[in-house]
Amino acid sequence: MSTKLIAHPRTDDPRSQADATDVILTGDRPTGSLHLGHYAGSLRSRLALQGRCEQTLLIADLQALTDSAGRAAHVAQHVPEVALDYLAVGIDPAQTTIAVQSRLPALACLAILYLDLVTVARLERNPTVKAEVELRGFERDIPAGFLCYPVSQAADITGFRATLVPVGDDQLPMIEQTNEIVRRVNRLGGPPVLTECRALLSSTPRLPGVDGRKASKSLGNAIPLSATNEEIHRLVMAMYTDPGHVRPSDPGRVEGNVVFAYLDAFDQDLAAVAELKERYRSGGLGDVPLKRRLVGVLEALVSPIRARRAELARDRGYVMDVLRAGSERANVTTEAALRDVRGAFALDA
């Protein structure tokens, strides 16, 4: 695979936070196809880091099952879809390991051991878990696997000996939880076997859905990575702008305006975007020319991704081979980490 799609590391260059010795673990829950929000928020950063650090993308199917056990077939079906998305944007399996979480038994073994080092009260206090429990309306019916997923994440991170984990602000408690477990393992008695990780924080704001709400496949408000030009056109034309901006001559708001959020994320010509914002604010720029510009920018971004995705999708065997080879490589890494952690628990190797 060529890597010509490595592109757009804008104001927030992740390379300033990583060095060549870093080991990066990141990934996605396979609950839907990836969209432009993923591209702006994480895929672009992974492309920028590819080849600079050891990097693994974990397709977290077990994590997806923690709140979706009833939708297991849906999750399973999206494992190769997410892999296709990775490959289509330019993730190169020779440089970045793509692995499937459920194919790595060492991660389950690590999680089971780590559960003994964390109290139920500590998990219930985890702010990320609390927020997500609320979001999902679980109340008392939280699946135990969901409550325990920070422990499973700690298993993932330490299983790969990751030193740098890309997260949003809201995920910082997960990093803290992982490092607490690392310290507890290292205090079990023998020599320290794990090292703490750091968060790779992105300052890129989360890209909204076309209606201004959180982008989500189920809401139909996200632009898929494989969108056709017609879809792009339709979704951009439906974008939420400024309801007070009725006539082109009216002054308009840039903040909260979805079109500008996308231009900020994807338009390479920063000076032109700055000028458009100025004109929009002072009045005299209608939504339609602005949206036309965005359509052009997104078509240029998405067209090669879509073409490559379609080409790859015809060779299902190749995608399966990528997942198999990546998971095999990841098995070697994670089994080695498990051996060390078993040693800390005085379990035979």
Added chain:
Amino acid sequence: MSTKLIAHPRTDDPRSQADATDVILTGDRPTGSLHLGHYAGSLRSRLALQGRCEQTLLIADLQALTDSAGRAAHVAQHVPEVALDYLAVGIDPAQTTIAVQSRLPALACLAILYLDLVTVARLERNPTVKAEVELRGFERDIPAGFLCYPVSQAADITGFRATLVPVGDDQLPMIEQTNEIVRRVNRLGGPPVLTECRALLSSTPRLPGVDGRKASKSLGNAIPLSATNEEIHRLVMAMYTDPGHVRPSDPGRVEGNVVFAYLDAFDQDLAAVAELKERYRSGGLGDVPLKRRLVGVLEALVSPIRARRAELARDRGYVMDVLRAGSERANVTTEAALRDVRGAFALDA
């Protein structure tokens, strides 16, 4: 190994509850050496069933770590000790699989999947967990692994496709929890892959410690399976009888009298024990002749066990081979069960 020690299936014959097609899973937490309470309560029943059903003894080191992560070295050290106890009483590894829980990654993988099928509230309501949390004084500082251990037990039981699980009354909620998980797995979509298990209930009362309290290694009130004749003599002479039975001529109480509890458990001559009870109740039988009789009974029981244990302990390699071969066999069984359960979760095989 000969099986000449198969012995003493008294009033409560487990063979009446099991048939040849049953698969039995039982075992012990390796937190101490086994004692006569284990012999009366479980080992004897395992010997009676040996060769009649497929039977696995699981040395549950991971379960021991759920409340003893800080004592990992102690747990590890007791894995071969428990195996020695098994072999010394006559467990024959050619007929009964002896496996180590932490060497079976499929069990961890099953447990991680099952955690998604059980709510936190359900685990907190589990009467066995509630009672044990209270016993250990955990309050809010329950290790997550401890709260989740019924799920881990369900993984063990279903991993071996056990149909019959020896438990005390207090453990019945664990069987119910397992069967709930079995039903949830079978309802995930595909064809049913697991079958429910039944409890093998023992009516043998729990053998008390020599002081009348619960027998426990830490209280020093249990008679080890490898006790010397001197230890047996000392512990029996210290046994709690009836504080109101001061002179031999006084009438004495049989209920709550530890000597009679042990005679009931181990004296083969039921008629003689009945007569002694009668004489003790009506007055005229002192504690000392009674204790002398018990010393003789226990020496006859323990001596061959102790001798065999000492002989086996000299050949550590043999014990390790037994554990290795048993765990390998158990790996084949549990990996096959995991494949089926993964299928139910739509995960590739």
